[in-house]
Amino acid sequence: MSITVEQPLAAADADLDEIGVNVSPEPDFQTVLGRRLVRRSFFRGVLGAATVASLGSALPGSRPALAAGSVPAGQGQRLSSLTFPEIQHGPRPDLAVAEGYEARVLIRWGDKVLPGAPEFDPHRQTAAAQAQQFGYNNDFQAFLPLPRGSASSDHGLLWVNHEYPEAQMMFPSLDAKTMGDALTREQVDVTMQSIGGSVVEVRRQDGAWQVVLGPQNRRITATTSMRISGPAAGDTRLRTGADPEGRSVLGMIGNCAGGVTPWGTILTCEENFDTYFSGDATKGPEAAAWKRMGLNGKSNQGWARFHDRFDLAKEPNEPNRFGWVVEIDPYDPDSTPVKRTALGRFKHEAATTALTPEGHVAVYTGDDQRFEYLYRFVSRDRYDPQNREANRDLLDHGTLSVARFGDDGQVEWLPLVFGEGPLTPENGFRSAADVMIDVRRAADLLRATPMDRPEDVEPNPVTGRVYVVLTNNNQRKADQLDKANPRAKNLYGQILEMTPPDRNGKPDHGAARFAWEMFIMAGNPEIEEHHASYGAGVSPSGWFACPDNIAFDGQGRLWIATDQGEQQSANGIGDGIWACDTTGRGRAVTRMFFRTPTGAEMCGPVFTPDSRGFFVAVQHPANDDPTTTYAAPTTRWPDFRDDMPPRPSVVSIVRKDGGVIGS
DSSP states (O other): OOOOOSSOOOTTTSOGGGSOOOOOOSOOHHHHHHHHHHHHTOOTTTTTSSBOSOOOOOSTTOOOOOOTTSSOTTGGGGTOSOOSOOOOOOOBSSOEEOTTEEEEEEEETTOBSSTTOOOOOTTSOOHHHHTTBOOSSEEEEEEEESSTTSOOSSEEEEEEEEOOOOHHHHSTTOOTTTHHHHOOHHHHHHHHHHSEEEEEEEEEETTEEEEEOOTTOEEEOTTOEEEEESTTTTOGGGOOSSOTTSOEEEOOOOEEEEEEOTTSOEEEEEOOGGGGOBSOTTSSTTHHHHHHHTOOSOOSSOGGGTOGGGBTTTOTTGGGGOSOEEEEOTTOTTOOOEEEGGGOOSOEEEEEEEEOTTSEEEEEEEEOSEEEOEEEEEEEEEOOTTOGGGGTTGGGSEEEEEEEEOTTSEEEEEEOOTTSTTOSGGGTOOSHHHHHHTHHHHHHHTTOOOEEOEEEEEEOTTTOOEEEEEOOBTTOOGGGOSTTOOOSSBOSOEEEEEEOOEETTEEOTTOSEEEEEEEEEOSOTTSGGGOBBOSTTOOTTTOOSOEEEEEEOTTOOEEEEEOOTTHHHHHTOOOEEEEEBSSSTTBTOOEEEEEOBTTOEEEEEEEOTTSSOEEEEEESTTOSSTTOOSSSOSOOTTTOOTTSOOOOEEEEEEETTSOOTTO
């Protein structure tokens, strides 16, 4: 999630979750990228030409992107394996999808999830009703076939994250800046039930997807009881008045992206949890940790007015109980979610998995804030495909590492292990729990590479390469530029490709070093100042800005969702889905497939196993302007009724002829 502005705002007005707090002196990723391009002479004319000739690598196994200007614009369609007719840039009040496809709203905020839920009435909302209804701001999604263990593509469970509430869009007569003091107790409790996640049974019948109000449907919210496990469980810094043992917590907050384990559980990531806590963040033993996490106590959610655990003065350890990866078993509606502290605490974005050649589980995750880091966890024990129960606590033991990118095209994974290197009591780490709670500070000491907002991180199931989405970083200043720094004030973002070494014919996701190269630098290739780079002949609607979530189809093609925030107006395009090949002549030739309604962010693309079903999440429609309200939205999608506000919704997409999406 992000609401991106072109210029940093004063602290009182800024979107606080996007203010960088990393003061590491290490060169950031743009610096490293520039060094590498200069050293290898790839960065030909980037400061004076409209496009970069090549951002590929000469490393073994690399497949450099073709020059965007090497064929006429739009002719890249002939090189691509994707056959859908490309749609045009927006924005528009309604969604759009490529010709030959059908996009239907599957489920909206307020629709029934549990069989006994009441009908949605935006004027008579209650916490009890919202706890049974589809939550707000749907983000990451996962499709889990039914029955469990099958490859069914017509029947399954859809997991959906509900990232954050927007009370000014949920209730009449509220202003985004002052609503924290205006919200009633009932409204606050509604917002607490509106976030978390939903498990929804879905079935494809007569070619169309439908929601089933089945027994496995479930809502998880900010008040759901959860277990804390791993190295930080029971630590004194996680103990509170309500939980003196530090091993249980109510709810999860800010769940943005995520992933699915090989044994069929969900990993959902807590990101911007800091914006729910109120109080003086400059005082107390946790003040330094709060500062490094970006927590300033200036919440506009109003939760601390009615719930003491969100008051920093009353429960200073409560923030330490958020910012984790949560594991949930969607197949068991009675299971207890578990916060896996071995995966570290920060503003997680994505937790996608891959297996090493020996069967250890690698989990890739980013820290979505400017100048933060990319991480990988590798389990101590091996995945057992024959015994699901044996994998239950596999993510409690292993090694979390942080990435350092070299200008030689290599990335090194630096282990974050208590007692090793600078992670010692002399530097304020008393235990492994401290390292996991204060991962950002530990990564600073290991001199990891600050990145431009790492969001989704996904292994390609066909090639084994890992794609890292860097959304943007407008805090890069012009005086940081030289030949080694290709883009200041990076408004457009980029996608990085990492290649694990091959071992016995398999990608080694547990290796200490990978190769890396640039896959795409987003922006408009026709505007010189953007310094954008794609595959050959990207069309006028084929370029995009601010990549966020990604997904792969069964052929290993990349599908990219974007999140421009308030940059939509400046860029003149809506958010949506773009797709491209990752190999061959169509490599990095992106084509626009789907466009969101005005002001909406595109989230959560996910395919069914047969790639004939495709689900996308349309988040915060109409919220392209911070002054937008319930009463005066820029669109009333998806209902388009005067008595209904805009409603975040999941959209199902199929080919009208029933074929494979994209082909």
